[in-house]
Every structure is written in C-alpha cells, then in structure tokens.
Amino acid sequence: MLRIALPRGRLFEETLQFFLKLGILKEPLEEGRKLSVRQGDKEYILVKPFDVPVYVENGVADLGVVGYDVLAESETQVYLLWDLGIGFCRMVVAGREEDREKYEKGSFLKVATKYPRIARRFFSERGIRSSIIPLSGSVELAPLLGLADVIVDLVQTGRTLKENHLVVFEEIMPSTAKLVCNRASYRNKREEILNLLNILTAN
Numbered sequence: 001m002l003r004i005a006l007p008r009g010r011l012f013e014e015t016l017q018f019f020l021k022l023g024i025l026k027e028p029l030e031e032g033r034k035l036s037v038r039q040g041d042k043e044y045i046l047v048k049p050f051d052v053p054v055y056v057e058n059g060v061a062d063l064g065v066v067g068y069d070v071l072a073e074s075e076t077q078v079y080l081l082w083d084l085g086i087g088f089c090r091m092v093v094a095g096r097e098e099d100r101e102k103y104e105k106g107s108f109l110k111v112a113t114k115y116p117r118i119a120r121r122f123f124s125e126r127g128i129r130s131s132i133i134p135l136s137g138s139v140e141l142a143p144l145l146g147l148a149d150v151i152v153d154l155v156q157t158g159r160t161l162k163e164n165h166l167v168v169f170e171e172i173m174p175s176t177a178k179l180v181c182n183r184a185s186y187r188n189k190r191e192e193i194l195n196l197l198n199i200l201t202a203n
C-alpha cells in the first residue's frame with residue numbers, strides 16, 4: 001500500500017481532478033472532515049502544504065504532492081520524482097511603484113515574506129543586504145503599511161497585487177506542483193511507485 005500526502009488548500013481540488021483524469025483515483029475522494037481516506041490500494045492523507053515534505057521525509061507518507069515553492073523553502077531531503085504541471089504560479093519580488101528605484105539601486109531592503117529561506121538566498125546571491133520579516137499570510141499589506149520595502153510572494157493571476165497597488169519588480173522562479181518521494185520508500189516500494197510513475201509519464 002502507498003500512502004500519499006496531499007496538500008489541502010488551493011492545490012487540493014486541482015490535484016484530485018488530475019488524479020481522477022489519469023485514473024490514479026477511481027472515484028472522487030469522500031473526505032468530508034476526514035484527514036485520511038483509503039481508496040483501493042492507496043491511502044491519502046490531507047495535510048497543510050508546508051507539512052507535505054515533512055510527512056514524506058519522515059517516511060510517514062511514501063509520496064506527496066507539493067508546490068515547488070514549498071519544496072524550495074523546506075530543507076527536507078526527499079526525491080523529486082515528477083512535475084505534475086498543475087498549480088502554476090510565480091515567485092516574485094514585488095513592491096510599490098514608487099519604491100522601484102530603491103529596489104533597482106540595490107539598497108538595503110526590508111523584505112516581508114512567507115518564504116524566508118528563498119528570499120534570503122535570492123538577495124544574498126545578488127549581494128543585496130536585506131532584513132527578512134517572516135509573515136504567515138496577507139504579505140501584500142507589508143509595503144503598504146511600511147513594515148517592509150518589498151515582498152517575496154506567489155503571484156498567479158496578479159489580482160491581489162493589482163488590488164493592493166503593487167507591481168512585480170522581478171521574477172525569482174516559476175512554480176508547479178511536484179510529486180515527491182521518501183527515499184527509503186523508493187527502494188522498498190519500488191514496483192508500486194514505478195507503476196504510478198508510468199501512469200504519469202504516459203500522459
């Protein structure tokens with residue numbers, strides 16, 4: 001049996017539809033408020049996006065679906081098996097148009113973000129001094145209220161930035177959902193995992 005960690009939230013529905021389309025799920029998951037659902041020879045556990053790599057690294061789940069953004073932020077050791085090509089968004093630096101010059105000059109920056117490691121890495125590779133202010137959400141408020149000069153955050157439609165009068169200064173990386181695997185499971189449950197991978201690679 002394979003245990004697969006699925007991210008609740010934005011990626012959840014899209015992942016279910018994708019798994020249904022490929023026949024990995026035979027029927028919709030009847031989850032209700034249940035956080036663990038068995039279907040056929042697979043068990044799905046429904047967890048917070050940032051917890052997916054944690055469950056997989058620790059071997060509690062054999063596989064997981066996780067946005068590349070979350071994977072790049074986490075320091076977990078898992079195998080990245082496949083790009084599912086769903087959940088596309090971009091990680092960007094954004095701010096108020098009037099702060100663009102300050103950003104382009106490479107001055108010291110206060111950066112608000114849910115992704116402190118990605119942000120720190122990005123600015124240090126550029127040789128830009130920065131102070132990272134970790135937030136849990138609604139990061140677009142930070143430049144508006146003077147908490148930060150810029151944000152590092154995800155953009156999909158661009159609507160949130162627009163409605164808060166912010167603009168993209170620079171793209172850090174694109175992100176899509178990935179299938180990740182526990183390292184021991186990859187050896188011990190190789191056949192089951194390769195069966196699943198075959199379905200993905202054939203589509």
Ligand SMILES: Nc1ncnc2c1ncn2[C@@H]1O[C@H](COP(=O)(O)OP(=O)(O)OP(=O)(O)O)[C@@H](O)[C@H]1O
Binds near residue numbers: 089136137
């Ligand atoms: N517009 C978007 N904004 C955020 N994430 C998106 C967007 N589009 C796709 N995604 C993907 O969906 C994943 C989960 O996003 P979601 O917003 O549910 O997580 P979250 O807000 O970090 O979760 P939580 O705060 O509940 O822990 C992200 O890691 C990202 O890969």
Ligand SMILES: O=P(O)(O)OC[C@H]1O[C@H](OP(=O)(O)OP(=O)(O)O)[C@H](O)[C@@H]1O
Binds near residue numbers: 136137140155157160
């Ligand atoms: O470009 P858009 O399509 O507008 O999407 C981008 C927004 O979506 C995400 O926030 P989310 O809704 O996950 O809430 P959060 O503030 O809790 O992160 C992200 O952090 C942006 O705020």
